[in-house]
Amino acid sequence: MKFTWSWLKDFVIPRETPEGLARRLTESGTETQVFDLYSDLKDLEIVQIEKIEAHPNAQRLNLCTVSTQQGPITVVCGASNVRLGMLVVLIRSGQRLPGNAYSLSPTIIRGIESSGMLCSEKELNLEGVFENQEEGILEISSSEALGKTLACVLPKDWLFDCEVTPNRGDLMSVFGIARELVALNAAHWKDVIWPHPLSQATFTTLPVHEIRVETDLCYQFHMAQVQRHSKNPYCAPAWVKRRLKNIQKSLCHDVVDALSYYTHCFGTPFHVFDGSTLKSPLVVDQLKDPACFTALSCKEDPAKVIQIPCGSIVLKDEGGILALSGILGGDSSKYQPSSTLLCVEAAEFDPKTISLTGQKALLMTHSRKIFERGIDGAEVKNHLIQALT
Missing domain, CATH: 2.40.50.140 (Nucleic acid-binding proteins)
Structure with a gap:
């Protein structure tokens, strides 16, 4: 889990130096290193x-x-x-x-x-x-x-690198780290903890696809359908992209980058689909038999077919599997810069199932790291609403 000093200060006012905060986190059980952000x-x-x-x-x-x-x-x-x-x-x-x-x-x-x-x-x-x-x-x-x-x-800034243990899913976000530091009396909350708006008035929310959840391993599933204006495309702010690159996250497309930023802030993973490729109803289910699945591709990593083990949680429609839930999206329904109809998912899945599926499929993604540690289910829907507002 990586974050910067300036990012942390969106939420709290530290009582100690960057080195002091790293030491306090390490003493509390989360080994933390700190580096000069601009050493390069x-x-x-x-x-x-x-x-x-x-x-x-x-x-x-x-x-x-x-x-x-x-x-x-x-x-x-x-x-x-x-x-x-x-x-x-x-x-x-x-x-x-x-x-x-x-x-x-x-x-x-x-x-x-x-x-x-x-x-x-x-x-x-x-x-x-x-x-x-x-x-x-x-x-x-x-x-x-x-x-x-x-x-x-340049303004002084530092990069923190935390080794979050499997039992501390609450520390897989900048907000979670801030909350831990407040509990350790190493910082106190700011009066306003969300100073940077992520979006402008470029989205229109629409009724969502019909969704059926047919497994108890999906604790909740929410999806917002959003119409993007083709003449006024969303552009992620420069500071969002800079912060993601500061923590060594690869940039993708502006919408994906903004959602990735929000995930890193608050710990709720999102997945965005090209809404025009989805066919109602959408079904969240557990696989009864192994299945093949064409995973997300990007410039650096072309699309590849992977074998999904039985027992995995998947999202599917009449055309087949759309996503290996909690781990990886599919190539056929991925968001493209040309997409004008977006479907943004936020959900909560059984941590043990996500971990076991990832191990069997030999897949380690940032989404898996968060879900297998457990997320704050009480905030999932709120975070989806806030991320799109």
């Missing part, structure tokens, strides 16, 4: 653009000469917002961008060698940190920042 940025220098020349072999590229502590260097840049005197962030050859395993190498671009690159907010995973930023290269507005490292001008 400590070697990136803030430099000034001293000269701009047109690239001799490419219309849309410029040669930018910047001043560094080791002397001037020239980099090839295609951003449209570069200008003389601008303070920018330089990554040199041999350095790495945040989250990138490979170092930057000197590159020949249209016949000209570039000894580094000027970075954008997105490349640095700093979207939303600096105000009034244009598209393109990140501009540092403070003249006092020249010659300093990027980490020196």
Whole structure:
């Protein structure tokens, strides 16, 4: 379970330092480590653009000469917002961008060698940190920042990594961690604990599909059917994406990212379907025999057929299995950016069944980690309503 200091402070006011909070959590039985969130940025220098020349072999590229502590260097840049005197962030050859395993190498671009690159907010995973930023290269507005490292001008933040034991499902969310720290007298609640709205008025709720729950292993099942306006698509805020990337979560689509963020905040997993692919009635049931199932795919992980063991909880319609409930969705009904009819599920399943199914199917997902530890059933429906409001 990972979270950041700034994320935690949405809910509580800490009474101790980040190291102190990590120690208190460890002493209470949840081993916790804490790291400087921006340690990857400590070697990136803030430099000034001293000269701009047109690239001799490419219309849309410029040669930018910047001043560094080791002397001037020239980099090839295609951003449209570069200008003389601008303070920018330089990554040199041999350095790495945040989250990138490979170092930057000197590159020949249209016949000209570039000894580094000027970075954008997105490349640095700093979207939303600096105000009034244009598209393109990140501009540092403070003249006092020249010659300093990027980490020196960023707000202090830390990353926590907690080893949550199987009996502490209540700690599988930032809110749960905050509640634990309040109980340990290491923090106290803020008056307002949900300062950031996740959505704008881009959704219209509709009547939901007919649903039948035919197994006692599904304690509750809720689904909201939502019409998305094709001319006004939902865009997850930049700070949502930044926080997810800070805890090493891969981004998917804006709607999925926003629901993933809410899950990490409050501990209720969601699954979103392309509503146009679902055929009423939807049935939640326990498999009597093993079955094949085409699991969710993404760019990094193409669709694959998996064998679902008997006894598993599934969601199905007349066309077949839609989801391995509590663990993984199906490829045929997955949400797409082009989807205009969404069905968002929030449910509560038997923890032991989810754990056993995951073990037999050799599947470990974040959803399984939460469900097999048990969730707060009293809040499932409320969280679905809040997430879509």
